[in-house]
Amino acid sequence: MSGHSLKQPDSELTNRSGHHVPGTSKYEQILQGAMRVFLQHGYASTSMDRVAAEAGVSKQTIYSHFQDKEGLFIALIERVTTRRFQIEFGPEPFHGEPATLLRRLAETLLSKMADQEYIAFIRTVIAESERFPELAQLYLRTVLQYGMHGLTTYFDSRPELNLPDSEATARIFFGSLVAFVLAQEVLHGKEIMPMESDRLVNSLVRLVLGSA
Amino acid sequence: MSGHSLKQPDSELTNRSGHHVPGTSKYEQILQGAMRVFLQHGYASTSMDRVAAEAGVSKQTIYSHFQDKEGLFIALIERVTTRRFQIEFGPEPFHGEPATLLRRLAETLLSKMADQEYIAFIRTVIAESERFPELAQLYLRTVLQYGMHGLTTYFDSRPELNLPDSEATARIFFGSLVAFVLAQEVLHGKEIMPMESDRLVNSLVRLVLGSA
DNA sequence: GTCTATATCTAGATAGAC
DNA sequence: GTCTATCTAGATATAGAC
Numbered sequence: 001m002s003g004h005s006l007k008q009p010d011s012e013l014t015n016r017s018g019h020h021v022p023g024t025s026k027y028e029q030i031l032q033g034a035m036r037v038f039l040q041h042g043y044a045s046t047s048m049d050r051v052a053a054e055a056g057v058s059k060q061t062i063y064s065h066f067q068d069k070e071g072l073f074i075a076l077i078e079r080v081t082t083r084r085f086q087i088e089f090g091p092e093p094f095h096g097e098p099a100t101l102l103r104r105l106a107e108t109l110l111s112k113m114a115d116q117e118y119i120a121f122i123r124t125v126i127a128e129s130e131r132f133p134e135l136a137q138l139y140l141r142t143v144l145q146y147g148m149h150g151l152t153t154y155f156d157s158r159p160e161l162n163l164p165d166s167e168a169t170a171r172i173f174f175g176s177l178v179a180f181v182l183a184q185e186v187l188h189g190k191e192i193m194p195m196e197s198d199r200l201v202n203s204l205v206r207l208v209l210g211s212a
Numbered sequence: 213m214s215g216h217s218l219k220q221p222d223s224e225l226t227n228r229s230g231h232h233v234p235g236t237s238k239y240e241q242i243l244q245g246a247m248r249v250f251l252q253h254g255y256a257s258t259s260m261d262r263v264a265a266e267a268g269v270s271k272q273t274i275y276s277h278f279q280d281k282e283g284l285f286i287a288l289i290e291r292v293t294t295r296r297f298q299i300e301f302g303p304e305p306f307h308g309e310p311a312t313l314l315r316r317l318a319e320t321l322l323s324k325m326a327d328q329e330y331i332a333f334i335r336t337v338i339a340e341s342e343r344f345p346e347l348a349q350l351y352l353r354t355v356l357q358y359g360m361h362g363l364t365t366y367f368d369s370r371p372e373l374n375l376p377d378s379e380a381t382a383r384i385f386f387g388s389l390v391a392f393v394l395a396q397e398v399l400h401g402k403e404i405m406p407m408e409s410d411r412l413v414n415s416l417v418r419l420v421l422g423s424a
Numbered sequence: 425g426t427c428t429a430t431a432t433c434t435a436g437a438t439a440g441a442c
Numbered sequence: 443g444t445c446t447a448t449c450t451a452g453a454t455a456t457a458g459a460c
Contacts (some may be wrong), residue, residue, distance in 0.1 A: 013395065021292070024354055026226065026443080026444085030364040038344070042254075043256075044256035044257040045256040048435080048436060048437080049434085049436090052227065057436085057444080058445050058446075059436090059443090059445095060437090060438080060444065060445065060446085061443075063436095063437070063438080064443060064444075065443095068436080068437075069436070069437090074310045079420050097322065109240060110395040111403070123338060123341060126335060126338045126394070126420070127335070127338065127340065129335060129398055130252075130335065132399045135404070136399040136400050137399075137400055137404050140400075140401045140404065141404065141405075144395065144401075145405060145407075163415075164415065164418060165415045167407070167411070168407070168411040168412050168414070169419070170417035171388070171392065171415075172384070172388040172412065175387060175388040175389075175390075175392055175395070176383070176387040176388050176391070176425080178387075178391045178394070179383075179385055179386070179390045179391040179394075182390070183352060186338060186341055186348075187337070187338065187341050187348040187352055188295070188341065188345045188348050188352075189348075189356075190267065192352065192353065193352065193356075193360075195379070195380070199268045199377050199380040200383055200384065201382050202377065203376065203382055203384060206376060206381075207381070207384065207419045207420065207422065207423065210419065210423040211419065211422040238425080238426085253443080259452075260453080260454065260455080261452085261453080269426080269427090270427050271427055271455085272425090272426065272427065272455090272457095273427075275454095275455070276426075280454080280455075281454070281455090319443085330454090
């Protein structure tokens with residue numbers, strides 16, 4: 001809650017205290033351990049002792065690389081957001097015929113988000129979005145905005161689709177998919193109200209193309 | 213994590229230990245205090261001391277009404293899910309012309325979810341969905357399933373809408389709205405990628421009606 | 425049933441040897 | 443930079459008086 005801030009410029013080679021850091025084996029080890037523990041139990045329920053044990057280092061080693069628990073958590077979520085869980089839609093994701101493109105986009109997104117680690121990651125970002133609002137916004141910028149921009153631009157290049165508001169339509173497209181994963185996976189809805197993701201994708205593609 | 217389970221039958225008049233309970237002033241007081249603290253700070257970061265202070269009772273009084281911290285949290289979320297945050301769509305929510313009905317439904321949902329307490333509530337349910345999966349499912353059943361059933365049935369009664377999959381379409385409808393609130397409010401997206409909710413509603417209504 | 429006081433444990437963070 | 447050992451605060455839960 002204190003003086004932590006998101007680093008953009010120097011994030012790869014040094015941390016705020018100056019002693020550098022990544023590339024170092026221990027540093028990576030700590031982040032790996034921290035990822036498992038934080039994503040599984042959440043910020044507050046994770047102890048530094050547990051992180052140390054999971055990472056196979058001593059607690060003091062963690063504190064020599066990171067300022068405190070908050071600093072470690074921020075570094076972890078930053079890393080994981082901008083690298084591991086950056087959603088790549090593949091090469092030339094926003095080219096092709098509308099029906100093919102939309103279906104491919106939807107299926108790619110759903111398959112990337114189907115991973116258990118990704119589920120835990122989303123849950124954690126949402127859970128800590130009040131304590132760490134900048135991390136939530138980083139997630140939105142990194143993951144959502146790229147897709148939004150690409151799809152909006154694509155819609156704009158296809159006036160024959162007859163979409164009155166391409167940006168709002170892109171929101172509906174991604175929003176439906178994210179909400180589906182949220183309900184089915186994060187909130188354990190698939191056990192009590194199952195639905196094949198194909199049905200969602202089919203209807204979604206058809207709705208968007210329906211105005212043409 | 214232990215022997216707690218969701219009570220369905222006796223939830224209103226007794227708790228598991230048998231000494232009954234609601235109606236009691238202290239009991240309500242505790243739940244009120246617990247709501248403020250738990251929804252603001254999350255489960256793990258909330259201390260029983262803080263709940264006691266916020267509720268204006270002693271800690272031991274809490275333990276005489278609730279088995280432990282988990283029991284209190286479960287009772288709280290159950291109560292709040294089934295009463296305070298049950299989304300009512302008003303009288304005869306699923307009657308009328310499609311365009312009017314869909315718009316009214318969307319606007320009702322968005323306005324109910326715009327409340328700060330509701331935002332905090334959703335965040336908490338998602339945050340604790342791994343520790344308390346039954347609470348997440350209770351939320352889905354209570355809030356989502358009612359709307360899903362109503363809208364799906366309505367779609368089925370309107371074959372002229374030409375919707376190939378009414379259930380999937382209802383998912384898209386509610387999903388878009390929930391995801392919008394999640395991005396804009398919970399994840400603080402409105403500061404970095406603002407969008408008027410009217411634009412979403414307009415496009416959503418038009419998409420659904422577009423196949424007709 | 426309700427309070428004050430307390431037992432017990434575990435957390436984050438640091439000291440000091442190597 | 444890395445470890446073991448430790449300090450101190452705050453947590454859950456309980457004991458015992460009224």
